[in-house]
Amino acid sequence: MELSGAEIVVQCLKDEGVEHLFGYPGGSVLHIYDAIYRQDAVKHILVRHEQGATHAADGYARSTGKPGVVLVTSGPGATNAVTGIATAYMDSIPLVVLTGQVPTPVIGSDAFQEVDTVGITRPCVKHNFLIKDVKDIALTLKKAFYIATTGRPGPVVVDIPKDVTDPGIKIPYDYPKKITMRSYNPQAKGHLGQVKKAVNKMLSAKKPVFYTGGGVVLGNASKELTELVDELDYPITSTLMGLGAYPGSDRHFLGMLGMHGTYEANMSMHETDVLIAVGARFDDRVTGHIQQFCPNAEIIHVDIDPASISKTVRVDVPIVGPVKQVLRDMLRVVKEHKKKPDKDVLAKWWVQIEKWRGMHCLKYDQNSDRIKPQFAVETLYKVTKGDAFVASDVGQHQMFAAQFYVFDKPRRWINSGGLGTMGFGLPASMGIQLAHPKAEVALITGESSIQMCIQELATCQQYNLPIKILLLNNGYMGMVRQWQEFFYDSRYAQSTMDVTPDFVKLAESYGHVGMRITDPAKLEGAMKEAFAMKDRLVFMDVVVDPEENVFPMIAAGKGHHEMYLSPESELV
Amino acid sequence: MRHIISILMENESGALSRVSGLFTARGYNIESLTVAPTQDPSLSRLTLVTSGSEEIIEQITKQLNKLIDVVKLADLSEGIHIEREMMMIKLRAERTQREEIKRLVEIFRGKIIDVTDTSYIVELTGASCKLDAFVEAVNADLIVEMVRTGPSGIARGSKGLGI
Numbered sequence: 007m008e009l010s011g012a013e014i015v016v017q018c019l020k021d022e023g024v025e026h027l028f029g030y031p032g033g034s035v036l037h038i039y040d041a042i043y044r045q046d047a048v049k050h051i052l053v054r055h056e057q058g059a060t061h062a063a064d065g066y067a068r069s070t071g072k073p074g075v076v077l078v079t080s081g082p083g084a085t086n087a088v089t090g091i092a093t094a095y096m097d098s099i100p101l102v103v104l105t106g107q108v109p110t111p112v113i114g115s116d117a118f119q120e121v122d123t124v125g126i127t128r129p130c131v132k133h134n135f136l137i138k139d140v141k142d143i144a145l146t147l148k149k150a151f152y153i154a155t156t157g158r159p160g161p162v163v164v165d166i167p168k169d170v171t172d173p174g175i176k177i178p179y180d181y182p183k184k185i186t187m188r189s190y191n192p193q194a195k196g197h198l199g200q201v202k203k204a205v206n207k208m209l210s211a212k213k214p215v216f217y218t219g220g221g222v223v224l225g226n227a228s229k230e231l232t233e234l235v236d237e238l239d240y241p242i243t244s245t246l247m248g249l250g251a252y253p254g255s256d257r258h259f260l261g262m263l264g265m266h267g268t269y270e271a272n273m274s275m276h277e278t279d280v281l282i283a284v285g286a287r288f289d290d291r292v293t294g295h296i297q298q299f300c301p302n303a304e305i306i307h308v309d310i311d312p313a314s315i316s317k318t319v320r321v322d323v324p325i326v327g328p329v330k331q332v333l334r335d336m337l338r339v340v341k342e343h344k345k346k347p348d349k350d351v352l353a354k355w356w357v358q359i360e361k362w363r364g365m366h367c368l369k370y371d372q373n374s375d376r377i378k379p380q381f382a383v384e385t386l387y388k389v390t391k392g393d394a395f396v397a398s399d400v401g402q403h404q405m406f407a408a409q410f411y412v413f414d415k416p417r418r419w420i421n422s423g424g425l426g427t428m429g430f431g432l433p434a435s436m437g438i439q440l441a442h443p444k445a446e447v448a449l450i451t452g453e454s455s456i457q458m459c460i461q462e463l464a465t466c467q468q469y470n471l472p473i474k475i476l477l478l479n480n481g482y483m484g485m486v487r488q489w490q491e492f493f494y495d496s497r498y499a500q501s502t503m504d505v506t507p508d509f510v511k512l513a514e515s516y517g518h519v520g521m522r523i524t525d526p527a528k529l530e531g532a533m534k535e536a537f538a539m540k541d542r543l544v545f546m547d548v549v550v551d552p553e554e555n556v557f558p559m560i561a562a563g564k565g566h567h568e569m570y571l572s573p574e575s576e577l578v
Numbered sequence: 579m580r581h582i583i584s585i586l587m588e589n590e591s592g593a594l595s596r597v598s599g600l601f602t603a604r605g606y607n608i609e610s611l612t613v614a615p616t617q618d619p620s621l622s623r624l625t626l627v628t629s630g631s632e633e634i635i636e637q638i639t640k641q642l643n644k645l646i647d648v649v650k651l652a653d654l655s656e657g658i659h660i661e662r663e664m665m666m667i668k669l670r671a672e673r674t675q676r677e678e679i680k681r682l683v684e685i686f687r688g689k690i691i692d693v694t695d696t697s698y699i700v701e702l703t704g705a706s707c708k709l710d711a712f713v714e715a716v717n718a719d720l721i722v723e724m725v726r727t728g729p730s731g732i733a734r735g736s737k738g739l740g741i
């Protein structure tokens with residue numbers, strides 16, 4: 007089969023099993039778009055801004071585990087995609103981003119729509135390529151998918167100059183079935199000796215706790231984690247990225263930890279003597295003050311990325327390997343071990359934990375004529391029976407969503423954790439809905455975040471994506487305002503969203519259904535009505551208490567045991 | 579502590595910028611960096627001198643290993659190794675100074691590789707500290723210019739850094 011470079015690009019995507027391609031055409035990728043036009047195996051989703059394309063592919067990848075694929079043009083097409091690429095990089099999401107480039111003879115001449123895409127994206131990709139010869143396309147794309155999806159996943163950018171896709175030059179096509187790279191061999195298996203060492207420590211622990219992260223979701227190790235935790239009867243807390251990997255409604259689960267984590271989760275971290283970290287990276291929002299982090303604990307750390315081990319916190323038993331295999335080995339070793347966890351000692355630990363849990367640190371007061379954002383999220387949970395895919399943007403609403411929507415399954419909670427990208431939510435929801443056409447997809451967002459990628463409402467209309475948008479409208483960049491209230495004597499510098507569009511009319515102008523909800527008593531009814539409209543996007547503009555804050559809170563630089571539980575409380 | 583890290587990497591365009599970019603992005607020290615192809619034209623050998631605590635060096639080697647283009651890596655400072663750097667230094671050498679410079683070059687086992695009425699160019703090879711010592715020993719006023727390659731390193735013994 008003889009194909010042109012452009013046809014090879016599309017054929018490679020087909021052979022890779024790509025169903026959806028998120029993109030936006032332009033001069034440098036016209037040959038590729040022409041090849042897309044002449045086939046229908048790969049469905050192209052036309053976004054309204056390249057940032058939307060990367061976030062949509064990202065949402066697709068997070069909700070399915072398959073790589074998200076993007077096609078954008080050179081210059082501004084590529085630079086617009088950078089925020090989405092960096093977002094995926096920080097959360098280790100597999101993306102393959104194809105960027106057009108000016109023809110090879112003019113590279114470096116400041117040609118029209120030329121930027122050094124490889125240079126610009128280098129610090130925020132797992133790897134990137136510039137293809138200089140049509141003969142290299144198939145092998146490079148094979149490598150791109152291989153690198154993006156194996157080991158610790160991440161985005162890979164492939165920069166393709168226009169002349170390389172010239173329809174006039176045809177060459178034989180053969181897509182490699184397998185690939186090996188001498189310079190890239192992701193760790194295949196965790197060391198059994200280390201697993202045994204870890205299990206010995208785990209079984210003699212007096213106050214053990216599991217601390218798990220996005221790696222469990224990415225590594226599809228939810229089942230293995232659940233079995234191990236249940237076998238040991240140990241408590242477990244999760245990072246923002248790991249929510250859903252262990253059933254949130256199970257009694258072993260202490261809720262999220264960290265800056266806005268629960269009292270029971272953070273206190274367990276502070277008191278624990280054996281910390282079992284799995285697929286988590288000891289991020290600063292999790293650890294708080296690093297010198298005060300888990301002061302009494304021996305730390306076991308399972309991660310696929312050796313560079314994650316002892317990066318910020320020194321660990322005692324490192325295990326480098328896929329979490330799924332390591333957890334499976336751990337469970338086997340635990341079951342075969344003569345020693346069992348000391349039931350009495352463990353019972354004491356649980357008594358202590360239940361005491362902390364009894365503080366009900368997430369309580370809030372809905373005795374008000376204003377809708378509390380927490381109440382809105384709880385109502386969403388009720389209406390969707392806890393079984394929706396929930397995407398969010400970044401800010402207070404994100405934290406409320408993480409605290410109040412209880413996730414029992416992995417890949418249901420989709421948000422930008424590492425980079426904290428406002429504008430992520432709406433396009434990410436599109437990717438989720440495309441991947442799961444029948445599922446309920448809810449977006450929890452704020453009036454500030456959603457305006458950063460609001461143009462994608464048109465894409466939702468074009469492809470009939472019946473997303474349910476829950477806009478928690480407080481008229482502020484809520485998290486910024488909260489910090490200004492606490493740390494800048496309530497000087498709300500530029501954090502007020504004084505002017506917002508009429509979101510109901512806006513939604514309607516894009517062909518969607520808009521609702522404005524102000525009365526707490528009518529919220530549930532309205533939400534039910536919205537979710538009953540199975541084939542329509544419904545934009546619920548929910549007016550919430552403008553100055554509600556996210557609690558508990560550990561201020562930057564404080565330890566886990568130093569939390570504010572409410573506005574009135576001192577440090578506890 | 580000072581560490582010499584030897585890296586074998588794919589000889590591809592942009593590979594060097596991945597290494598240097600990593601150092602700026604993560605705020606690591608980089609004292610010198612030399613790179614050239616090896617007997618296998620598809621591989622480059624890179625020698626990098628850096629300094630930092632044990633934790634930082636551990637992170638540096640892990641992060642370097644994570645780069646897709648890096649094939650192999652060794653921290654030479656962990657074992658017995660040989661380190662060489664080359665320097666060319668142009669010195670003002672007029673009548674009274676000429677003999678003294680020649681004697682100094684001899685002591686350091688250097689070579690004078692260019693001569694004019696008023697100047698010498700001295701070539702000197704050795705561990706970086708030897709080069710430092712020579713520069714120290716020369717009267718600073720006499721130095722017109724100097725250029726150093728940065729150290730290259732290789733581990734002693736029969737074993738090699740290869741694929």
